[in-house]
Amino acid sequence: PGFEALSWQGLFAPAGTPPAIVEKINQDVNAALKSAEFQEYFGSRGFTLGGSSANEFKAFIESEVKKWANIVKTAGVKVD
Numbered sequence: 847p848g849f850e851a852l853s854w855q856g857l858f859a860p861a862g863t864p865p866a867i868v869e870k871i872n873q874d875v876n877a878a879l880k881s882a883e884f885q886e887y888f889g890s891r892g893f894t895l896g897g898s899s900a901n902e903f904k905a906f907i908e909s910e911v912k913k914w915a916n917i918v919k920t921a922g923v924k925v926d
Contacts, residue, residue, distance in 0.1 A: 849913070849917060856903055857871065857875060859871065868900050869900070872899065872900050875897065876897035876898075879895045879896070879897045880895075880897065
């Protein structure tokens with residue numbers, strides 16, 4: 847209650863990857879995600895495709911880590 851759990855996928859690059867390379871990969875992946883072929887294939891299987899900039903994805907990851915760390919702490923989850 848009070849939270850949302852979604853399945854998502856993303857691409858990561860090694861630390862130190864030149865920004866121009868990250869941007870090129872990001873543009874190409876976003877173009878593929880917007881293509882009719884991808885939309886039809888994944889949409890027919892119940893997926894909603896998105897896409898964002900590298901900075902937006904970084905912010906999303908940071909918010910996910912913060913959210914789930916808080917949930918784990920609040921629930922008192924312990925590693926067995």
